[in-house]
Amino acid sequence: MEELKTSKFSIELKQTAKGIWYLGSLKINVDSIEEFNSLIDDISPRIEEKIERINSKNEIKEDSVQEKEEIILNPEEEMLFSHLKKIRLELAKKENYPPYVIFHDSMLKKMVKQRPVSLGSMKELIGEKKFEKYGAIFVKEIFQFS
Numbered sequence: 001m002e003e004l005k006t007s008k009f010s011i012e013l014k015q016t017a018k019g020i021w022y023l024g025s026l027k028i029n030v031d032s033i034e035e036f037n038s039l040i041d042d043i044s045p046r047i048e049e050k051i052e053r054i055n056s057k058n059e060i061k062e063d064s065v066q067e068k069e070e071i072i073l074n075p076e077e078e079m080l081f082s083h084l085k086k087i088r089l090e091l092a093k094k095e096n097y098p099p100y101v102i103f104h105d106s107m108l109k110k111m112v113k114q115r116p117v118s119l120g121s122m123k124e125l126i127g128e129k130k131f132e133k134y135g136a137i138f139v140k141e142i143f144q145f146s
Contacts, residue, residue: 008039011047013054021054023047071109080145084108087141091134102134117143
C-alpha cells in the first residue's frame with residue numbers, strides 16, 4: 001500500500017494479490033465545488049499515469065521471473081533444503097496453513113543458495129511481512145546448519 005497526502009487530498013494505492021496496483025481511496029478536503037473540480041482535473045491524470053507506470057514496471061518484473069530457470073541444488077544444499085522444508089512444515093502445522101503459504105519451495109531454494117545468516121540479508125530476500133513472522137527462525141536454522 002502506498003499513500004500520498006497533502007493538505008488538500010489523500011490518495012491510497014492498493015495492490016491485488018497478483019501485484020496490480022489500483023486506486024484504493026481518494027479523500028479530498030476542499031471548500032467549494034470549484035476547488036474540487038480544479039483539484040480533480042489536476043490530479044486525475046497524474047494518478048492514472050503513476051498507476052500505469054507502477055503496473056508497467058511490475059509487468060517487466062513478472063516477465064523476468066517467468067523466464068528464470070529452476071534452481072538446482074547440490075547434495076549438500078539438498079540437505080539444508082530438506083531441513084528447511086521440515087521447519088516450514090512444523091510452522092504450517094502450528095498455524096494450520098499449507099506449507100506453501102509460509103514459503104514456496106522456490107523461496108526455500110533461494111535461501112539455500114544465498115544462505116542469509118544476518119537478519120538484514122534475510123529481510124531483503126523474503127520481504128517485510130514474511131520477515132516479521134519467520135525471518136529470525138529461518139536465519140537461525142540456516143546459521144546452525146552451516
